[in-house]
Every structure is written in C-alpha cells, then in structure tokens.
Amino acid sequence: MNTHPDSPVPAGSLVGEIAAAVSELRLASRAVELDRTPAFPWAEFRALGERRLLGLRSPARFGGRGLPLRDVAANLHALAYASGTTFAKLSLQPEFCSVLAEHGSDALREQYYRPLVEGRMLLGNHVTEPGAGSDAGALALRATRSGEEYLLEGTKSEAAFAADADAAIVYAKTGERSVSAFLVPQRLPGLERSAEPPDLGERWMRRGVVRYSGVRVPAENRIGPEGQAFDLLKEELTRERLLLSAIYLGVGRSSFDETVEYVGSREAFGRPLRSHQAVGFPLAEDWAHLDATWLYVERALGRLEAGEDVAAEAALAKRMATDVALRTIDHAIQFHGGRGYSSALPHERRWRDVRSGAIAHGPSEVMLRVAAGRLWPRGPGPSGA
Numbered sequence: 001m002n003t004h005p006d007s008p009v010p011a012g013s014l015v016g017e018i019a020a021a022v023s024e025l026r027l028a029s030r031a032v033e034l035d036r037t038p039a040f041p042w043a044e045f046r047a048l049g050e051r052r053l054l055g056l057r058s059p060a061r062f063g064g065r066g067l068p069l070r071d072v073a074a075n076l077h078a079l080a081y082a083s084g085t086t087f088a089k090l091s092l093q094p095e096f097c098s099v100l101a102e103h104g105s106d107a108l109r110e111q112y113y114r115p116l117v118e119g120r121m122l123l124g125n126h127v128t129e130p131g132a133g134s135d136a137g138a139l140a141l142r143a144t145r146s147g148e149e150y151l152l153e154g155t156k157s158e159a160a161f162a163a164d165a166d167a168a169i170v171y172a173k174t175g176e177r178s179v180s181a182f183l184v185p186q187r188l189p190g191l192e193r194s195a196e197p198p199d200l201g202e203r204w205m206r207r208g209v210v211r212y213s214g215v216r217v218p219a220e221n222r223i224g225p226e227g228q229a230f231d232l233l234k235e236e237l238t239r240e241r242l243l244l245s246a247i248y249l250g251v252g253r254s255s256f257d258e259t260v261e262y263v264g265s266r267e268a269f270g271r272p273l274r275s276h277q278a279v280g281f282p283l284a285e286d287w288a289h290l291d292a293t294w295l296y297v298e299r300a301l302g303r304l305e306a307g308e309d310v311a312a313e314a315a316l317a318k319r320m321a322t323d324v325a326l327r328t329i330d331h332a333i334q335f336h337g338g339r340g341y342s343s344a345l346p347h348e349r350r351w352r353d354v355r356s357g358a359i360a361h362g363p364s365e366v367m368l369r370v371a372a373g374r375l376w377p378r379g380p381g382p383s384g385a
C-alpha cells in the first residue's frame, strides 16, 4: 500500500485485509462523498466492525484483534494511506473509549464497549465545554450525587457525533477539584443536542453542542473511582496521540508519493518539474521529515509497550506528525499547480482533514507545554508549563 521503496513503515499484519476492505467498501471514494454530503458513515462503520477492523488493539473478549501497539500503528498508517483520515479514525473509535474498556464495570463494557467494537453502537467523548478546552481543569459541568443517581447539569461543546452518538463518555466535576467519567445514553430526558455549522474538514464527524439539564444517570454508570477520571484519561491520551500521528503520517505519505510521481512526468520550461531544485529539494525534505517522524513515533510506541511513561513524546509526536503531514500535503497542492488546488484531486481535502490534528486531542501549542513540563518538571517553563 505504501509504494515508496525506502519507507521505514513496516507492512502491518492486516495489510491484505485492509486492502480488501478499501477496495470492496470503496473507502477512498466514500471519503470524498462524506466530505461533500456530511453524514455519519453507518454502513461502513458496521462493515468495518464485521471485518474486525475497528478496535485493532481492543481485547479479543470484546471482539477486537488485541494487536500490539506498533502493529496497530502500521495498520492505521496503511488504512490512512489508502483512504485518508476518515476510516482510520473510525477504526480508532474504541481506542478513544479505552477508559470504558479498562475501568468500566463488566455490565457497561458488555452493553456499550463490545457493540462499539462490533460497529453496532457509536460512542462520543465529551470533555470540552464552552469555557474549558485546552484547560480541561476549568470544567464546569457538574454531576451531583443524589442517592443511587447523579444529576448532570451543564454544557459540552465541540463534540464529534453530537447528534449521532448512541451514548457518550462524559467528564463532569464531582467536587471542587475532582472530575469523574460517566457513561451517558444520549436519549435521556433533559438532554438536548444540536449540530454546529459544517467544519473545515472531517465533516462526517458533525460536531455540536450537548446540553445536560438535570439529566439523571445511574451511579453504576460511573467509570472508575469518583474523582479520578483525568488520571484514567492520561494513558488513553498518550496512546491516541501516537496512533493519530501514524494516521496523519499515512495521509501525508500518500500525497508525497503521488507528488513524486507527478513531478517526474510533468514538464515546465523544457524539463520535468522534478529537475527544478525549488520543487525537488522541498520534496527531499518532506521525505526526511515523514521518515524521521515515523521512526520517532515507533520508538515511543516501543517504549510505551515496555511500560515507560511517554506522555511527553506522544505530545511531541502529534505536534510533529501534524506539521509534517500538513507541510507535505501543502507541497502536493503547490506542485500539482492549478489542479492541486481543485477538489478534483484529493490533496486539498486531505489538508483540510489533517488540519484538525493541530487542535483536537490537544492543540499543538499545548503539546509543547506537555513536553516542556517534562524538561522542567518542578517549575514554570515557557507558556507557564
């Protein structure tokens, strides 16, 4: 799937199955359609679940593949290379719900996590609020205990699948300084959802706002101990930032390969574009950055598998992978000329889709803040880290 002969990205163990899914489910052209007519791709979600291509890392007892992290990353890279961010991110949905898989009760996992891995149920993740995004410590949505229930009061914003999700993992304050996670079905009395205007890219996510007005949630829907949600979320964030990096690098690599081929045949001023240094040199640099960032991601994944804390490396990886992919795709737009700017070619859509990576799952600046916190653990670093 990755045509470049010198690529350091190993073929994932599912490369044949991924190639079959991409071609039989027409994933590349479905991604174009979903950009033009945004909707949650239920049919593909179910089909990927049936092929066990959701939850590549999820335990086999929940219907997942239980693959090691580096293999998951190589497979996601291949899927993103062949069809863009859309279906690779769909495949990652169970990863975004690891808190439920690892700390939810058996009943919650059977009722919500397994159907998610099987592509039968969609779960959202509600952290961001109108007054709390990067600074998640500023959450205001409150869950107040009342007997065997919690009452949820507040507003979540920027949420993917706001109107489409069957249930969501909701992060709520349960004390002045404590935050807890709850599994909340999204059709409860007092819960109101509204979609926002379409996004720049990844429009199929149909983000929006969810308002909770006295929503009653059974106490058994709490995930993990009260007040410890952010500790549980930390491990999930580290993994997902590394796996998202693999996706962004896969998308960047596809634009890179297509551009290398194009500039070899297109002529300007009597010779191929590739022989103009202003074209060839930036592509050589993109090649170095794509490979180097992949190797960095792989090393961090290896350390994580060995039990090390790589939260800072994961943050840096996401920052670098997003930057590298965006720059590479921008070169693809530029060197394909007028056609590169057109939606007839995939580069402009890929750029719009990858652009979210510099904001979602922690903005790029905040990724540096996390890394600076490792460099200067005891005192304020740049930007107050």
Ligand SMILES: Cc1cc2nc3c(=O)[nH]c(=O)nc-3n(C[C@H](O)[C@H](O)[C@H](O)COP(=O)(O)OP(=O)(O)OC[C@H]3O[C@@H](n4cnc5c(N)ncnc54)[C@H](O)[C@@H]3O)c2cc1C
Residues within 6 Å of the ligand: 124, 125, 126, 127, 128, 129, 132, 133, 134, 135, 157, 158, 159, 160, 161, 202, 205, 207, 356, 359, 360, 361, 362, 363, 364, 365, 366, 369, 383
């Ligand atoms: C495609 C997409 C999908 C998303 N899906 C979800 C979802 O499903 N659930 C959910 O809860 N949220 C979701 N989000 C929201 C996302 O997590 C937040 O947008 C993000 O955390 C930033 O929060 P904010 O928008 O409030 O920006 P703010 O916190 O207001 O920050 C605005 C900007 O200020 C800068 N900045 C912030 N802090 C610092 C700092 N310390 N130093 C330097 N610069 C800084 C950054 O450039 C940042 O982008 C999604 C976002 C996108 C784009």
